[in-house]
Amino acid sequence: MTATDTIFAVSSGAPPAAIGVIRVSGPEAARAVEALAGRLPQPRRASLAQLRDSDGALLDEALVLWFPGERTATGEDLAEFHCHGGRAVLAAVERALAALPGLRAAQPGEFTRRAFANGRIDLAExxxxxxxxxxxxxxxxxxxxxxxxxxxxxxxxxxxxxxxxxxxxxxxxxxxxxxxxxxxxxxxxxxxxxxxxxxxxxxxxxxRSERLGEGFRVVLAGPPNAGKSSLFNALVESEAAITSPVAGTTRDVIERSVAIGGVPFTFVDTAGLREIGSDEIEAIGIERARGALGRADVVLWLGEEGLGPEGAWEIAARADAPDFAGKMTARHTVSAETGQGLAGLKEDLVGLARERLPRPGEAxxxxxxxxxxxxxxxxxxxxxxxxxxxxxxxxxxxxxxxxxxxxxxxxxxxxxxxxxxxxxxxx
Incomplete structure (x- = not known):
């Protein structure tokens, strides 16, 4: 495989679809159009044509576009066949292209790599x-x-x-x-x-841009039965964590990535923090929970007021419970059961994340x-x-x-x- 090969591939996503676009790029692109469509259309103008293989069998009726010269997406001769988007149709056209001398299927990213090599885009782009x-x-x-x-x-x-x-x-x-x-x-x-x-x-x-991929990291922490897993499920809107009145139900760190208000988040549910776990497995979970606290962008503390990590948000959870006790310095009072306070908590988290993550539209x-x-x-x-x-x-x-x-x-x-x-x- 060399940069002078003529390559082809479906560039419109996985079929089936209403339309399937097959792109051809390289020095043999014009000959490929002539071989399948029987003629070379006017440059940069869509033209309806019947596509046929080397035996003359009709493959599809499609729009054909021909882009000659250097001012193309790849910086070389380029053609596109806008076919019907069924799997069999696209496969038949690809087989006909593969049968032509000098043409081969493209590798991942090869069209963009040619655009870079030919000066159409730089590495940062x-x-x-x-x-x-x-x-x-x-x-x-x-x-x-x-x-x-x-x-x-x-x-x-x-x-x-x-x-x-x-x-x-x-x-x-x-x-x-x-x-x-x-x-x-x-x-x-x-x-x-x-x-x-x-x-x-x-x-x-x-x-950095990696923060957008990783998401703003929110760790829920506190002692056993503080309502962490229930709040975690409410925030990610799924039953990702098992909830139970039995202390120590959450044994490991559970992570879920979601988007709220267009902002990426990673929510982390942790094992209940206490001095001694009931068994060896819970003790490992507690140790991992402490490690997760150090990697958090913000910690939601559901434990006793004032005992959370420095900078943690005091959250008064389980507001619907008969034995609920609020917090004097609670940033949010919430109930995962009734939904009380959840909208305000999410809005507050989105605001903080937007301050810490790259601004919208900013490189x-x-x-x-x-x-x-x-x-x-x-x-x-x-x-x-x-x-x-x-x-x-x-x-x-x-x-x-x-x-x-x-x-x-x-x-x-x-x-x-x-x-x-x-x-x-x-x-």
């Missing part, structure tokens, strides 16, 4: 597209589409242009450093580096991008403390290399394999 395809909540969609549309790439390109200007000033100062009337670096040079480093620092301080860095931008930031910080122009120039070069790696001007095949392997076939 490709990563945003991968996140967009896997987005399950409104916040994930908004952040992913910002990156996929090039928001981060445009910012990085602007930084790179400013950095090139600073590097040019250093080179000019070095070229004329032996002359008596050499002017040296302008007074604003150090300030400009500091300003660029500050902007990068602001981006590095933003919440967010993933782990790889954060690492590359951190390298650029460190290089700029180092440049500010140097007086030797050669060393300053080297630090600016390091920052530029980091920018190039971020958007994919410099990268490795292993990393590309890992990224594009996340895509489905046909994308």
């Amino acid at each position: 490709a990563e945003g597209l991968a996140d967009l395809l896997s987005a399950e909540t409104e916040l994930q969609r908004a952040a992913a589409i910002s990156n996929a549309s090039g928001a981060l790439s445009r910012v990085v390109e602007g930084w790179r242009e400013r950095l090139l200007g600073l590097s040019a000033q250093v080179e000019a100062a070095l070229d004329f450093s032996d002359e008596e009337d050499a002017a040296g670096l302008p007074e604003c040079f150090t300030w400009n580096i500091a300003a660029l480093a500050e902007e990068i620092g602001e981006w590095l301080a933003r919440p 967010a860095l993933n782990a790889r991008q954060h690492a590359r931008l951190s390298e650029a930031g460190r290089a700029l910080e180092a440049a500010q403390g140097l007086s030797d122009l050669l060393l300053v120039g080297e630090e600016l070069r390091r920052a530029r290399v980091a920018f190039d790696a971020l958007v994919g001007r410099a990268t490795t095949e292993d990393m590309l394999d890992a990224l594009f392997g996340r895509f489905c076939i046909g994308k």
Whole structure:
């Protein structure tokens, strides 16, 4: 398999469906259209055609689109067959394409990889597209589409242009450093580096995009029979945890991911916290519960008032119970049985999560991008403390290399394999 192969795949999702789109990309795309449709339609105009195999058998009546040249989604000749979306129809058209010389089925992410290789998108945009395809909540969609549309790439390109200007000033100062009337670096040079480093620092301080995938982590904690599992089930709106009046029913950490108000959450139900479990299994559950507290974004404390972890929300649960005792500092009073207070608790959690997670529509860095931008930031910080122009120039070069790696001007095949392997076939 090479980048010069002509590839094809269903790119409209799994059949059956009303319409099934088969995409073809590569140097043999025009010949593939002529072989199946009998003619090459006008570029970029949908044309109705009967698709036939090499024996002349009718496969389907479909709309055919032909996109020649470099200004296509993949940066090469591209065609699409908009067929009826039944499994048998799409399979028959794919068989006819596979029988043509020079054509083969596409690998996962291969269309997008060609778009990257041909300069139609950069690496940050490709990563945003991968996140967009896997987005399950409104916040994930908004952040992913910002990156996929090039928001981060445009910012990085602007930084790179400013950095090139600073590097040019250093080179000019070095070229004329032996002359008596050499002017040296302008007074604003150090300030400009500091300003660029500050902007990068602001981006590095933003919440990372992985938080959107993991969800805002809410841990319910307290002693046995405090109502944790009942509240957990009410929050995730399913009977995920077993509820019972018997102390120690929850023996392990139970997690469920849900979206509330377009915000991703991971709710965690834990074993009742007490000094000594009734048996070894419960003791393990209690230890895991304590570990879950350390990974929480917020803890809902259902135990005795004032005994929860620092910063925990005091929750007065089981408000419907005959023996209910409220809390003086309760942030919320709730009943999983009647639904009392649940809407207010959810609304409060959504508000907190929106403060901690990337803002809607704001581009967010993933782990790889954060690492590359951190390298650029460190290089700029180092440049500010140097007086030797050669060393300053080297630090600016390091920052530029980091920018190039971020958007994919410099990268490795292993990393590309890992990224594009996340895509489905046909994308």
